[in-house]
Amino acid sequence: MHTVTENTQRFSSSPATVESFTSEFVRQLRYEQGVDLGFASSDDLYQALARTVRRYMIDNWLDTLSTQTAKGAKAVAYLSAEYLMGPQLPNALLATGLAEVARDSLAALGLDLDEIGATEVEPGLGNGGLGRLAACFIDSLATMDIPAVGYGIRYEYGIFRQTFVDGRQAEQPDPWLSKGSPWEFAHPDMAVEVGFHGHTERYTDAAGVERTRWVRGDCVLAVPYNYMVPGYGTKNVNTLRLWSAKATNAFDLQIFNAGDYEAAVRAQTVAENISKVIYPEDSTPQGKELRLKQQYFFVAASLADFINQTLPQGFDLTKIHERVTFQLNDTHPVIAIPELMRILVDERGIDWATAWDVTRKTFNYTCHTLLPEALEVWSVELLGRLLPRHLEIIFQINEEFLAEVRKAYPGDELRARRMSIIQEQPERAVRMAFLASIGSSKINGVAELHSQLLRDKVLNDFSELWPSKFTNVTNGVTPRRFLALSNPGLANLITEAIGEGWVKDLERLRELEPFAEDASFRSEFRAVKAANKERFVELIAQRDGIELPADAMYDVMVKRLHEYKRQMLKLLHVVTLYDRVLRGELRASDITPRVVTFGAKAAPGYKMAKEIIALINAVAKVVNHAPELQGRLQIAFPANYNVTLAEKLIPAADLSEQISLAGKEASGTGNMKFALNGALTIGTLDGANVEIYDLVGDEHFFLFGLTEPQVADVVDAGYKPGAYYEGNRSLKGAIDLIASGAFSNGDRNAFEFVLSDLLGKDRFLVLADYQAYVDAQDKVEVAYADQEAWSRSAILNVARTGFFSSDRSIQDYLDRIWHAKPQPVR
Ligand code: CR1
Structure with a gap:
């Protein structure tokens, strides 16, 4: 077998010796998992190995957290419904520089690193490009010492496992968590309540001001699970926080005792369905509702988390844009815009105009498509039923926006209708890409041509109204996973030729150009x-x-x-x-x-x-x-x-x-x-x-x-x-x-x-x-x-x-959109 990690040693110095690593591994197995080495299953070994490696990242992770808290510098919060992470063990070994030590330690115990590593089930929490991009971006953010948190959903089932039956695709569930994940830290104590349904009410507050409140019909708990995102060649370790849904009242003892065992856990089932599976089939009305629930669920939990846990107590929320930028990864998290408005106006009593100004400064939107059918819309009926207050807020945003359009283009009623957040045909529905465009500071496409076509076609009316809102950030991929880890042979060849600087500065690959003329280099390359x-x-x-x-x-x-x-x-x-x-x-x-x-x-x-x-x-x-x-x-x-x-x-x-x-x-x-x-x-x-x-x-x-x-x-x-x-x-x-x-x-x-x-x-x-x-x-x-x-x-x-390189993409986001700065951990 070939190795996934054979070349990782050279890029980093190791925080452990073979002796200390071995004893930590055996300690994990015996005293944390209660298993004797002689009886350990392959999964026992994987869990112990992962936990051993993880142990060498935790101090840096906690130091990162205190550094970032102490500095209070502007952070990037990446809101994404998908993170297609890939195997975690090799990346952790690369980041910690522990690959050789781990290999030697295991060999001394008669075990093989690659064999154990091969049992890892990758977290398939994404579909394709968009989810993998999010994973590359959090790797780059960590590597570049940017205070950043990735927010998403801890789907119990990832993207389906594909099999072929008589040549036709069949889908099997992907129970990636069935043996637990050694990479996550659950915090049920930090759960956030997320509401749905219900109605809205007007009332007059103590100061005599007319206000609105949302009386929620039902609630679920969002439980955070934290994952470390180690930077490469730095002490910085950022956090990926994925939310899992739980019932507030999971179990009704009275119903249970009356003998209706299914009804007794119904609340639990309904709540847990929210984070059950990525992209549930949405051809049924129930499926549509579940998707919108997922979106609001993770976004509401994330905003509450950032405001209540990351910002200092009593922070003046009219300054929130100085402390965070929320990046909307496509339209899935766009309901965050009316959610922040609701928090600012209804919960904090900030006046609408100020709240709207702050909200627009806090969000930015990345569009990932050109196909009109891929632009999300939610029927007014569904949105109004699931999130009645948010629909009111969207209507008010739209009213003010259309007034602005009519002022800029007097008499052009057709344009106003085209640009309305609410489409009338084939059904009344909320156009999430329009809401995102109106509620964000910057809108970017993901390649030059794409950004151009967004300006000229898909969002042309918006780019005419606000030309400077539009920008481009061409996508990138992390050279750690997609070169250093995945292609050790080529990585070694490159390093021998030009040194190892390319891993963090991929433009250095330019130095390879003269080697293209060198016959012996070409022959090594072919080998x-x-x-x-x-x-x-x-x-x-x-x-x-x-x-x-x-x-x-x-x-x-x-x-x-x-x-x-x-x-x-x-x-x-x-x-x-x-x-x-x-x-x-x-x-x-x-x-x-x-x-x-x-x-x-x-x-x-x-x-x-x-x-x-x-x-x-x-x-x-x-x-x-x-x-x-x-x-x-x-x-x-x-x-x-x-x-x-x-x-x-x-x-x-x-x-x-x-x-x-x-x-x-x-x-x-x-x-x-x-x-x-x-x-x-x-x-x-x-x-x-x-x-x-x-x-x-x-x-x-x-x-x-x-x-x-x-x-x-x-x-x-x-x-x-x-x-x-x-x-x-x-x-x-x-x-x-x-x-x-x-x-x-x-x-x-x-x-x-x-x-x-x-x-x-x-x-x-x-x-x-x-x-x-x-x-x-x-x-x-x-x-x-x-x-x-x-x-x-x-x-x-x-x-x-x-x-x-996704490092270059992130630098572009920093320069053109986010304006956050590196905060190295000492
Ligand atoms: C696009 O189709 C792009 C990725 C990442 C995809 C692909 O061209 O590289 O996003 N869009 O930007 C997508 O997955 C759900 O939409």
């Missing part, structure tokens, strides 16, 4: 890539029982399954190669041996995405067994793509597929991870691909496809996918082959749902970009044949993508 492929092949054989060759081109497309991302386009390329071989137009022996790897989960209710998964698996089954293609072309689609798998797969990749339709992918962050690990990108001018392309240069990137303005033209002209099909022999061949039943045991209707959409609608212009994509793939074949030139390009990709 690392080859070893990473071996490591991946071994893992996938064990994990999925899939046999793969290690000496092939690894062509990888991993991301959520979505039509706009266009996994179909990649699949059509594979089918085209097969079709050409079957027709005798292409000799299989002329194809560069390739493993096309997919990893993708589909949202459980997203039928088209699930059909595409079934189609990929069906094609894989035939192609992988076709005698013509043996050793030339193979599809690997391991189920349940997650952070753990990404860390093994990305370092093994040669070719990174970033082929979304231009103007649809907000940024992408997988694209950054691949380039940084020395894969070449085949991609469109979409999201952050644009910036990757500009930085690495045209020679080292396979660009293809329509640009965003061209897409708009094609669509405006009345796009007809059928015309592309009729007009292109190889495209027609591929689609006809699928329609012939070649991948479905002769069943010609098996993939009707996908094909009829493609030929009739094709909302994301797969057919329009098909030929350009196939041509670009032909260029890939030619380029890959020259391994010296290819590795030169790959090294230059590494050298030129240091910009995509």
